[in-house]
Amino acid sequence: MALTYVPPEPGSDPAPWDNSYAGAGTVTPGRVSITKPYWILFTSQVHGKAKSVLEIQPTLDPLTDITLIVGSGSEQPVPDDEYEHYFRVYAVPAGYTVAEGDELPPDEWMVGSQTGPLTARANWWNTSRTNSALWSLLVCAAVMFYIFLARKGASLFLRRIAGLDHVEEAIGRATEMGRPILYTCGLGYISDIATIASINILGQVARKVADYESRLMVPSRDPIVMAVCEEVIQEAYIDAGRPNSYNKDDVFFLTDDQFAYTAAVNGIMVRDKPATIILMGLFYAESLLLAETGASTGAIQIAGTDALAQLPFFITACDYTLIGEELYAASAYLSREPLLVGSLKGQDLAKMIFMILTFIGTVAIFFNLEFFQQLFQAF
Amino acid sequence: MQLVKKHLPIAIAFIMGVLMFLQFYIPSKTSNDFLESVTQWDRIISAFALLLGIYSLLNYHYHKLRKRVEGWGFSVVIYVGFFAMLLSGLIGGIINPPPEPVLNSAGAIIGQVEVYRPFMWMYDFLFVPMQATMFSILAFYIASAAYRAFRARNKEATVLLITAIIVMLGRVPLGAFLISYKPFGGEVELLPWFTEWILNNPSMAAQRGIMIGIGLGVISTSLRIIFGIERTYMGGGGD
Numbered sequence: 001m002a003l004t005y006v007p008p009e010p011g012s013d014p015a016p017w018d019n020s021y022a023g024a025g026t027v028t029p030g031r032v033s034i035t036k037p038y039w040i041l042f043t044s045q046v047h048g049k050a051k052s053v054l055e056i057q058p059t060l061d062p063l064t065d066i067t068l069i070v071g072s073g074s075e076q077p078v079p080d081d082e083y084e085h086y087f088r089v090y091a092v093p094a095g096y097t098v099a100e101g102d103e104l105p106p107d108e109w110m111v112g113s114q115t116g117p118l119t120a121r122a123n124w125w126n127t128s129r130t131n132s133a134l135w136s137l138l139v140c141a142a143v144m145f146y147i148f149l150a151r152k153g154a155s156l157f158l159r160r161i162a163g164l165d166h167v168e169e170a171i172g173r174a175t176e177m178g179r180p181i182l183y184t185c186g187l188g189y190i191s192d193i194a195t196i197a198s199i200n201i202l203g204q205v206a207r208k209v210a211d212y213e214s215r216l217m218v219p220s221r222d223p224i225v226m227a228v229c230e231e232v233i234q235e236a237y238i239d240a241g242r243p244n245s246y247n248k249d250d251v252f253f254l255t256d257d258q259f260a261y262t263a264a265v266n267g268i269m270v271r272d273k274p275a276t277i278i279l280m281g282l283f284y285a286e287s288l289l290l291a292e293t294g295a296s297t298g299a300i301q302i303a304g305t306d307a308l309a310q311l312p313f314f315i316t317a318c319d320y321t322l323i324g325e326e327l328y329a330a331s332a333y334l335s336r337e338p339l340l341v342g343s344l345k346g347q348d349l350a351k352m353i354f355m356i357l358t359f360i361g362t363v364a365i366f367f368n369l370e371f372f373q374q375l376f377q378a379f
Numbered sequence: 380m381q382l383v384k385k386h387l388p389i390a391i392a393f394i395m396g397v398l399m400f401l402q403f404y405i406p407s408k409t410s411n412d413f414l415e416s417v418t419q420w421d422r423i424i425s426a427f428a429l430l431l432g433i434y435s436l437l438n439y440h441y442h443k444l445r446k447r448v449e450g451w452g453f454s455v456v457i458y459v460g461f462f463a464m465l466l467s468g469l470i471g472g473i474i475n476p477p478p479e480p481v482l483n484s485a486g487a488i489i490g491q492v493e494v495y496r497p498f499m500w501m502y503d504f505l506f507v508p509m510q511a512t513m514f515s516i517l518a519f520y521i522a523s524a525a526y527r528a529f530r531a532r533n534k535e536a537t538v539l540l541i542t543a544i545i546v547m548l549g550r551v552p553l554g555a556f557l558i559s560y561k562p563f564g565g566e567v568e569l570l571p572w573f574t575e576w577i578l579n580n581p582s583m584a585a586q587r588g589i590m591i592g593i594g595l596g597v598i599s600t601s602l603r604i605i606f607g608i609e610r611t612y613m614g615g616g617g618d
Contacts, residue, residue: 126406133404139598193597196612203611223432231614252439253432259513271450292520306593308586316528324589328596331611339608347599354591
């Protein structure tokens with residue numbers, strides 16, 4: 001639907017309200033043509049009530065091609081198939097407003113006749129996310145390329161990650177001291193990618209713990225995460241050839257409440273005095289409570305999270321911290337499986353691309369070249 | 380067995396991964412209905428999984444009680460607390476009745492008093508204060524962690540200490556009171572201005588770098604799962 005607006009003569013003051021403007025335009029299906037400046041209330045009506053109201057204030061700029069999105073107003077327009085919309089344009093007094101669900105303005109204020117019935121239908125592609133899809137596919141291509149190289153047997157270098165290099169040492173220390181290792185996947189659910197990354201690390205850690213025949217305790221906050229952890233640890237013990245060393249009672253559910261979980265884990269730290277504490281996954285305000293209590297027991301602490309706000313707490317209170325992406329790299333780093341390492345290299349390539357783009361973007365903005373900025377905005 | 384434990388989960392992960400990726404870009408009614416359906420399944424599975432969690436909790440503490448391990452008294456507290464909440468909720472209900480009016484000697488209403496079910500009483504006057512207590516401890520832990528972090532042991536720690544002092548002073552009225560000079564002829568005093576500059580420039584730049592890394596890590600991990608390269612989370616289905 002297009003709205004054609006003819007600006008007033010230069011110097012003339014757009015009248016805030018003049019009833020004589022009513023009838024000054026015409027409405028035909030799919031097109032609204034306005035010939036005089038006034039406040040415009042562009043609304044659809046459903047069962048006699050206003051819906052999807054758009055208010056246009058007088059302006060000297062020509063207005064064309066105004067699109068009215070029918071729906072909830074959320075980022076993704078929700079189709080409203082059950083209603084037939086009749087679109088109306090009203091000339092209304094300045095400041096006159098109509099909220100969704102209100103009675104419609106008087107018919108004599110209407111410009112032309114109503115348009116309709118029209119029914120909103122959602123598109124099959126959200127065009128405002130096209131560039132997001134393209135950038136995502138670019139990153140996917142980079143990752144897939146290196147996975148392909150890894151399949152071919154290419155040798156891929158990984159930089160050292162101190163926190164992960166010390167996992168084995170920390171497990172060995174716990175074994176020597178005859179004390180358990182405490183591992184928590186944080187407060188995330190299985191639908192959180194950080195929790196899945198943590199479970200992947202747990203698999204590698206459990207394998208090493210099984211080798212050392214040490215004890216691994218995993219208190220969980222979510223029953224599904226607990227069930228997955230049980231499976232992963234059991235399999236690690238079987239892989240290590242020590243299925244009998246696996247103790248099912250060492251993987252247990254505590255509570256799904258944040259601070260009750262924190263209190264329970266802190267209690268385990270204080271009572272059982274684990275020699276090594278590994279905190280990996282999604283954490284919120286409890287991060288410092290856990291890390292400080294662990295530090296007070298003298299345990300070696302290795303933490304990792306993608307929660308930006310919690311990183312300073314872990315860095316302060318833990319011996320080693322995996323920062324952001326290192327959490328996702330940990331599984332590949334510990335296992336050294338070529339395909340996993342390949343995906344890491346792809347991630348690095350994507351990061352390199354974004355670093356170059358950031359540099360070019362900085363220069364482009366400096367020289368006011370807005371076209372480059374638009375590449376990263378919704379279109 | 381391989382089909383059930385390995386191939387089927389990988390196939391489900393692949394199909395659902397691709398569908399959810401596409402769902403993000405397709406705003407049609409079918410796509411939204413699919414998302415809603417998956418979300419509902421997630422809630423249903425979570426509800427049933429809670430039973431698994433309760434069994435695990437009670438079983439864990441049952442063994443601690445049976446073996447009389449150190450701290451078994453806490454397991455008694457768990458059992459008492461669990462059954463007290465469960466039974467009071469089942470027998471007495473969980474929704475409080477309407478407040479009762481308070482009458483004066485003349486019989487006029489001068490106020491109202493809340494009537495608590497045992498479940499809500501325990502929730503409001505035991506559980507919530509205990510939660511608040513745990514959260515309050517954070518203040519003391521922040522102080523001890525800050526002390527450890529801000530010790531000027533080397534050059535980096537000294538820079539951190541100086542920055543922290545500036546930011547802390549810039550966040551409270553004392554900072555503006557101590558140095559009233561307003562840079563660039565603006566309306567904001569030096570320390571608050573410098574604090575904002577630190578937070579909006581060096582700090583924000585570092586945070587965005589980490590965020591970009593996290594985003595790429597998420598994509599990479601998702602791809603590994605969708606294409607069945609990462610299978611550790613499947614436990615027995617790994618190989």
